[in-house]
Amino acid sequence: MKRLLICIALLCSLPIALSAESRNRDEGTIVRMRMADCIAPHHPFMTAMGGPQTPTNELCPEYVLVTNKVVYVIVGRNSDQLVPLAETTFFHLQNGEVLIRIDDARRESHFHVKEMVLRPEWDRGQQLMNAAAMEAITAHGHLQAASVVGASQ
Helix, strand or coil: CHHHHHHHHHHHHHHHHHHHHCCCCEEEEEEEEEEEEEECCCCHHHHHCCCCCCEEEEEEEEEEEECCCEEEEEEECCCCCCCCCCCEEEEEEECCEEEECCCCCCCCEEEEEEEEEEHHHHHHHHHHHHHHHHHHHHHHHHHHHHHHHHHHC
């Protein structure tokens, strides 16, 4: 009877163990990278309370990770955390950080979330930036054309 109860308990706990093993991974694409100031790690309580993040003197990679619903701006902990651009990246969120496994590495790389924006808002901002850039290019082209016409006269 005791063995039967142990077997039933093990069978009942198996789905729980399997679900904990297979974390829900999200999918996104890294579209931009730049080097920015590293953010000094905070105590979890200070991070939860929204305390200011102080930059250090070191430069770390800052990435823009685009998903279907949210766009994340993430910063690496050190300058060695490099992620390939324009490839599908699988990640998950844990304790306010983005964890990404790069090229079948043993460990996941931890990135601080610097900013989060809903995808429609980010798309709208990108359209406005593109429109402003096109206006600047057009205005610059008109200025160059006017200077060439003025110089030939």
